[in-house]
Amino acid sequence: MKIADFKVLGSEGDIYEIGFTQSPEGLKVTCSCKAGQNGMFCRHRMQLLAGDFSELQDKEKVVELKAVLNWEEFNPIKKDIIELYEVQKKIDELDRIKSKLKKSVASAIGIKK
Ligand SMILES: [Zn+2]
Numbered sequence: 001m002k003i004a005d006f007k008v009l010g011s012e013g014d015i016y017e018i019g020f021t022q023s024p025e026g027l028k029v030t031c032s033c034k035a036g037q038n039g040m041f042c043r044h045r046m047q048l049l050a051g052d053f054s055e056l057q058d059k060e061k062v063v064e065l066k067a068v069l070n071w072e073e074f075n076p077i078k079k080d081i082i083e084l085y086e087v088q089k090k091i092d093e094l095d096r097i098k099s100k101l102k103k104s105v106a107s108a109i110g111i112k113k
Pocket of ligand 1: 016031032033034035036042043044045
């Protein structure tokens with residue numbers, strides 16, 4: 001069983017730990033954030049798995065992280081991870097635009113929220 005862990009910065013300034021383990025049951029990637037603890041696929045893992053290291057806190061571990069992401073277990077899903085992250089970023093951008101437009105229209109028609 002190989003084990004590695006990496007610290008990432010969350011959007012609220014919290015530091016989370018992403019862990020990689022291999023066992024007979026298979027590959028497991030965990031995150032210490034609230035969503036991760038609740039069994040949800042959080043953004044921290046998506047970002048790191050997609051090769052975006054911008055929120056990685058322990059920069060000295062980049063080489064180790066790249067080695068982990070090259071584990072053969074990731075090969076069948078590598079393309080999907082990257083596409084998923086690209087789709088998520090597009091959704092985020094559309095959400096920002098939607099929110100801005102809604103505020104603009106809402107305030108013009110007397111809606112406070
Ligand atoms: Zn997380």
